[in-house]
Amino acid sequence: MQTLDTLEQLVRICKKCPLSDTRTHSVFGEGPANPTVLFVGEAPGEEEDLKGVPFVGKSGALLSRILEAAEIPRETVYITNIVKCRPPDNRDPSPEEREACLPYLRSQFKALNPRIVVALGRIAATTLIHPDFKITKNHGQWVTKGDTLFMGTFHPAALLRNPAYKKAAWEDFKILKKQLDLLASQERNPL
Numbered sequence: 001m002q003t004l005d006t007l008e009q010l011v012r013i014c015k016k017c018p019l020s021d022t023r024t025h026s027v028f029g030e031g032p033a034n035p036t037v038l039f040v041g042e043a044p045g046e047e048e049d050l051k052g053v054p055f056v057g058k059s060g061a062l063l064s065r066i067l068e069a070a071e072i073p074r075e076t077v078y079i080t081n082i083v084k085c086r087p088p089d090n091r092d093p094s095p096e097e098r099e100a101c102l103p104y105l106r107s108q109f110k111a112l113n114p115r116i117v118v119a120l121g122r123i124a125a126t127t128l129i130h131p132d133f134k135i136t137k138n139h140g141q142w143v144t145k146g147d148t149l150f151m152g153t154f155h156p157a158a159l160l161r162n163p164a165y166k167k168a169a170w171e172d173f174k175i176l177k178k179q180l181d182l183l184a185s186q187e188r189n190p191l
């Protein structure tokens with residue numbers, strides 16, 4: 001199994017898809033090696049591309065505020081994206097770009113071994129949970145795959161564009177917090 005450090009170095013110099021021609025920095029991910037939750041968005045945005053760090057900028061600030069309100073410390077979660085390089089003009093990453101980049105996410109998943117994965121937005125949810133996943137219909141529902149629980153919810157950028165979705169997103173984070181508390185209590189009292 002490749003270590004996170006090795007993977008990050010590979011992503012830094014990766015040229016497996018055309019997004020390498022237009023990126024400033026690839027954005028590998030950020031968080032502890034044993035996260036409580038793995039959050040996966042779709043792709044770096046403009047500020048992420050400039051800084052090489054995921055979920056900075058307005059979307060990242062909103063995600064931080066939601067996590068804080070839900071009492072989920074951001075430093076306990078790992079945050080990354082389906083594709084590690086910014087698509088020009090923030091367009092959706094193409095199926096070919098997603099396919100080229102997914103092996104990195106699969107390797108991150110193996111290295112991090114999270115109990116919970118939260119897909120942020122349509123691209124992440126249709127890639128990780130189900131091709132027919134509809135955020136407005138299926139958000140907040142747990143799907144079990146192996147030993148891991150998956151949930152899809154709204155991308156923070158979508159919440160900034162459509163504040164009407166914030167209430168539903170907040171309910172999803174309350175469901176997430178409840179599950180985290182349950183897992184923590186099971187770890188403390190395994191019998």
Ligand code: SF4
Nearest residue numbers: 014016017020085101
């Ligand atoms: S998006 Fe992924 S596959 Fe494409 S160049 Fe960047 S790291 Fe490589």
